[in-house]
Amino acid sequence: MASTKPTDARPQMPLGLAQRGYSGVIQHLAADDSGSALSAIELESRLIELGFVEGAKVEVLHEGIVGRDPIAVRIENVTIAVRRREAMAVIVA
Numbered sequence: 001m002a003s004t005k006p007t008d009a010r011p012q013m014p015l016g017l018a019q020r021g022y023s024g025v026i027q028h029l030a031a032d033d034s035g036s037a038l039s040a041i042e043l044e045s046r047l048i049e050l051g052f053v054e055g056a057k058v059e060v061l062h063e064g065i066v067g068r069d070p071i072a073v074r075i076e077n078v079t080i081a082v083r084r085r086e087a088m089a090v091i092v093a
Helices: 040-050
Strands: 023-029 058-061 072-077 079-080 090-092
Touching: 023 040
Parallel strands: none
Antiparallel strands: 023 058, 023 090, 058 072, 072 079
16 A cells, blocks of 8 residues: 655645745755755755754745745744755755
């Protein structure tokens, strides 16, 4: 019998594509595909240190005026500003 998760109903997407008001749950990190200037290992380490961990609730609170960058996100009860290109490494649903 196949198991179904509550997040199966929502498609997964990079947090960097989310607009203000989006809320979801972090599924995993995909630092190799983010397009960041940082190495994948360094980016993943930084994101984890900031609280971007699997299962954490995340909400996009604000977008920058120029190019909608950076974005302010709430992870659980902490608010963090992150560049969209780094947020592309965070897969949410």
